[in-house]
Amino acid sequence: MQRFSSVSRRFMSSKVSSFKSLVYSSHDAQDCTKVLTLHTYKAKGESEKSILLRTLAFPINPSDINQLEGVYPSKPEKVMDYGTEKPSAIAGNEGVFEVVDVPDSVDGLQKGDMVIPLQANFGTWTNYRTCEDPSQLVKVQGIDLITAATIAVNGCTAYQLVNNYVDWDQNGNDWLIQNAGTSSVSKIVTQVAKARGIKTLSVIRDRENFDEVASQLENELGATKVISESNNNDKLFAKEVLPKILGPDARVKLALNSVGGKSSASIARKLSPDATMLTYGGMSKMPVTLPTSLLIFKNLKCLGFWITQNSVRDPASKRKTIEEVSKLYAEGKIVSPANDVRILEWDTNKASDDEVLSLIKEGITHKGKKNVVVLKW
Amino acid sequence: MQRFSSVSRRFMSSKVSSFKSLVYSSHDAQDCTKVLTLHTYKAKGESEKSILLRTLAFPINPSDINQLEGVYPSKPEKVMDYGTEKPSAIAGNEGVFEVVDVPDSVDGLQKGDMVIPLQANFGTWTNYRTCEDPSQLVKVQGIDLITAATIAVNGCTAYQLVNNYVDWDQNGNDWLIQNAGTSSVSKIVTQVAKARGIKTLSVIRDRENFDEVASQLENELGATKVISESNNNDKLFAKEVLPKILGPDARVKLALNSVGGKSSASIARKLSPDATMLTYGGMSKMPVTLPTSLLIFKNLKCLGFWITQNSVRDPASKRKTIEEVSKLYAEGKIVSPANDVRILEWDTNKASDDEVLSLIKEGITHKGKKNVVVLKW
Secondary structure (H helix, E strand, C coil): CHHHHCCCHHHHHCCCCCEEEEEECCCCCCCHHHHCEEEEECCCCCCCCCEEEEEEEEEECHHHHHHHHCCCCCCCCCECCCCCCCCEEECCCCCEEEEEECCCCCCCCCCCCEEEECCCCCCCCECEEEECCHHHEEEECCCCHHHHHHHHHHHHHHHHHHHCCCCCCCCCCEEEEECCCCCHHHHHHHHHHHHHCCEEEEEECCCCCHHHHHHHHHHHCCCCEEEEHHHHCCHHHHHHHHHHHHCCCCEEEEEEECCCHHHHHHHHHCCCCCCEEEECCCCCCCCEEECHHHHHHCCCEEEECCHHHHHHHCHHHHHHHHHHHHHHHHCCCCCCHHHHEEEEEEECCCCCHHHHHHHHHHHHHCCCCEEEEEEEC | CHHHHCCCHHHHHCCCCCEEEEEECCCCCCCHHHHCEEEEECCCCCCCCCEEEEEEEEEECHHHHHHHHCCCCCCCCCECCCCCCCCEEECCCCCEEEEEECCCCCCCCCCCCEEEECCCCCCCCECEEEECCHHHEEEECCCCHHHHHHHHHHHHHHHHHHHCCCCCCCCCCEEEEECCCCCHHHHHHHHHHHHHCCEEEEEECCCCCHHHHHHHHHHHCCCCEEEEHHHHCCHHHHHHHHHHHHCCCCEEEEEEECCCHHHHHHHHHCCCCCCEEEECCCCCCCCEEECHHHHHHCCCEEEECCHHHHHHHCHHHHHHHHHHHHHHHHCCCCCCHHHHEEEEEEECCCCCHHHHHHHHHHHHHCCCCEEEEEEEC
């Protein structure tokens, strides 16, 4: 395997001797941390077209974990490119890199630029990465590291959910309703909607500090109104309280469902005729439930949303979405998720292989806030 | 109310002295037969534009009954046009009429023509009817009375379900799946699909004479394959038997759901990526249930279908549909429903008012085959 045996002269000049990547060659649905190893290898990259990237940060997303478990429908090809014994893939679908070395032939990219992958399955859980095809990278600017590391999934999902399915009127009467109103995506949805003049009705789970959480979403992120799941499921609430919240001329044109089950039926019931419900998650593990009459008599449209597939279908739109969302972040229209994540530090100068692997495994198993691994150089 | 007090001279020349209509001014969700009366009145129709129609036959559809119960979202306006004490509507949404008298100014219609209403809420449970607007009538020809009386709902529903939502390939690999495979609409769907070269997988309830019913649907109507609901819900069947039925290159592009609940989830699971599920009924009274993964990862589209609303939205398409379905019946591509209905005879020369009302009430309460009232003149 000649091409793996030496590091290219160009990369040598960047003083990069070897790569360390979190790789897997098999899956384990029970405990996916078992299949991960930190693999050290000499990089290919002898091609004159190779762009050398240094990783700055990557999140540990549910989809990354589902890929390791072998239960996610999108997955990277397992290859022999990294000198592993068995065909392997590098874990991780999104992340942010710094351009370390770029051939003169590549337009629009310079050393020091911050880039993210255009598509999923790039393999981001690594210290270095090469890329032969500059069209697979999107330059980002004006946003912080954590935003950049998470914009391709959560940011783009939220933006396309709000913007790609409904003709919104700017008359102050157009609403969207969403469940799981405290999720990362929902919070961005709230802000994207507010920036467009669309009102949001956010449903959140009943909790002891409901008022506190509701005020935060309303006052800090601009949710028009936050209600509890028990309100969402209450027919009397729908009949007597909801109309006063929405106002007489309201049109609830979009429901965003990431929960399923009863919650999905209840947000669907609040839609106006001819509205759309987009399902992009199923936290309750219950199927989407839709009263038949809503489909037939209200002409409800029920669709799925998957940013991964949308990006493959229409890469240009994904690129445009990244630009638009970056602009909203840069303008302060969306609050950075930086304070809402748990940072795990990978010190590339000090951490042993065992320490790095432990760090990642800890991030996989930790429940609560989203884990983002930040590499210290 | 001068205009109700006399019958027009034109109608007098047709020897029509009075009309008898099944009318209602209120609703009863428990026993809707209570609200129906047979009302005798002198017809308006002094307008020079009035077309006089004599009723030949009308079905008693579930939607007619739901209207009487007050639980159907589409309903006729209640008016004082018939000389009733309270504002009233004539029952019945579809039926077939013979033109008895038509002004010279109306193009395309002649005495003796067979016509059906273009839209629902026409008021068809009557012996005579006037129509001031010829654009609300569609001339039908080449089909029998029972077909004509039922084509506007069942025939048009089946035709539009098959034809209006999917780009079908004519390569023999395109399938649709439907539940309630023995329903009137499903049987027409089967034949419309066969005429277009689309294969059908029909799911029917488990029953003692399953083989007999399945062969009838396959041999007489052209269903490609009939399976039971227990097969439909069986994962092993889906994995091992179904692929052999469908063949290696099959694309199941459309699911037609009129059941809901588990059955809807099971037919949805058999769809190919990017397929559509149309819901047009909910016999099980259970909501439509859709596994979240089908929406997100298979990009399934779940829509409702309601011929009533479709016809209001696009009257030209409804007219075209009636023509196309009539052609299929006339060519023998669809078997007449005449042998599949229960005929109730209204002898207009002999039946007393009480007898007519009893006949209709009997039709409303009878379970089993669709009831069609045929008027004997």
